[in-house]
Amino acid sequence: MxxxxxxxxxxxxxxxxxxxxxxxxxxxxxxxxxxxxxxxxxxxxxxxxxxxxxxxxxxxxxxxxxxxxxxxxxxxxxxxxxxxxxxxxxxxxxxxxxxxxxxxxxxxxxxxxxxxxxxxxxxxxxxxxxxxxxxxxxxxxxxxxxxxxxxxxxxxxxxxxxxxxxARQKPKVQRPRPVINRDNAGFWDGVAEHKLLIQRCGLCRTLRFPWLPGCNACGSQEWEAVEASGAGTVYSYVVMHHPPFPAFDPPYTVGLIELAEGVRMVSNVIGVPYDKVRVGMPVRLEFLRVDEDWELPVFRGTGS
Missing domain, CATH: 3.10.129.10 (Hotdog Thioesterase)
Structure with a gap:
């Protein structure tokens, strides 16, 4: 021009x-x-x-x-x-x-x-x-x-x-970033240190995930962060085939993981063919580097 x-x-x-x-x-x-x-x-x-x-x-x-x-x-x-x-x-x-x-x-x-x-x-x-x-x-x-x-x-x-x-130019392929705010910043700080942090209510001691400003059991806004062990099982899952997105390689498995501590979180299930994932499958936490400056908590299948 x-x-x-x-x-x-x-x-x-x-x-x-x-x-x-x-x-x-x-x-x-x-x-x-x-x-x-x-x-x-x-x-x-x-x-x-x-x-x-x-x-x-x-x-x-x-x-x-x-x-x-x-x-x-x-x-x-x-x-x-x-x-x-x-x-x-x-x-x-x-x-x-x-x-x-x-x-x-x-x-x-x-x-x-x-x-x-x-x-x-x-x-x-x-x-x-x-x-x-x-x-x-x-x-x-x-x-x-x-x-x-x-x-x-x-x-x-x-x-x-x-x-x-x-944009007319094809953007660099990159995994989407989560929205980080004052309510969940501590969780992502933990991920950067290879820690999976969940919240524990300071009043009734109920564990919760995802991070919230108040307890959904008693309403207290007092809480502390505790590190999860990383062990869990597949509570439910879906296999994503469509729509395709350049940062992902379908088919891949998105699981609802029940942690050993009793709370659940959504993440990818890796290390197992998508058609071999099953409800109740044991999984173990890993941290996957998706690009030069970003890691995500994922779960590797460990067998039945």
Whole structure:
């Protein structure tokens, strides 16, 4: 690209960004109403799926269900604003036609209880300047949703996506990185030292995995990290054949491993042909280097 053409592209990008910024602060959804009141069956299904056995549920809903009560399902919602559609139209028109969710943040202000009627409003909180990522170049769009229970603010949900133009160059093949935050950083620090760390509640001494800020048995936020022995068995597993992804070599086995300590974690089962993995198979922890600066805990089959 010539210097003149490059300058023209830069000007067009700057002009588009100014138009995108004008949508900050505008409504993304107004007067939204949850399709269902907070109810025990949905709470029970969520807790079963998450393995959460806290006695607090279903008298109250798990706080992390905050967004679930606002979802429109397959039929969607009719309360999305024209500003939100216009913003996405501008991004599509600028060539940023692909989309990927990047992260979300939630704040909890009051518990939700069965019978609560959920309403919500959402605002386009920010649109970033053009960013270049491994996926491609685009703009991050953050929306903030205020969720109310019977008219009282119960929490906020920030959701961030990247609208991008796919990179033309084939990116370097690399295993996806986990999202590391203040709640799970200690686990990944342990992995870097070849330790598999699980949490133990400081109050009721219940072991838990994955890492959480509070105990799902008693609710205490006091905890300590303990090193697992690395022994375990295959509790369940799936064999991945599709979709193909350049960083992986299908078919491969993803197992739900029950550690000797009693907690379970998801990881790859290695050292055994995918069609020979069985429920109850003993496994032993290893650390697999997947690239020059990243290792992951995996489990090698040790025979029946």
């Amino acid at each position: 010539s210097e003149k053409a490059g300058a023209a592209v830069s000007r067009d990008s700057d002009d588009l960004y100014e138009r995108l910024k004008a949508y900050e602060g505008l409504a993304a959804a107004t007067s939204g109403v949850g399709k269902d009141i907070v109810n025990e069956p949905m709470i029970r299904h969520w807790c079963e799926a998450m393995g959460d056995t806290s006695p607090a549920y279903p008298e109250t809903a798990p706080p992390t269900m905050l967004q679930a009560w606002t979802m429109g399902g397959l039929s969607g919602h009719t309360d999305r604003s024209s500003a939100y559609d216009e913003l996405f139209g501008l991004l599509d028109g600028g060539g940023y036609t692909s989309v990927v969710a990047t992260d979300c943040e939630q704040e909890y202000l009051k518990p939700l209880c069965p019978g609560d009627r959920i309403t919500f409003d959402a605002v386009i909180e920010s649109v970033s300047a053009r960013k270049t990522t491994k996926l491609g170049t685009g703009h991050f769009v953050t929306t903030r949703m205020d969720v109310r229970a019977n008219g009282e603010l119960a929490g906020t949900h920030r959701f961030r996506i990247l609208k991008y133009a796919p």
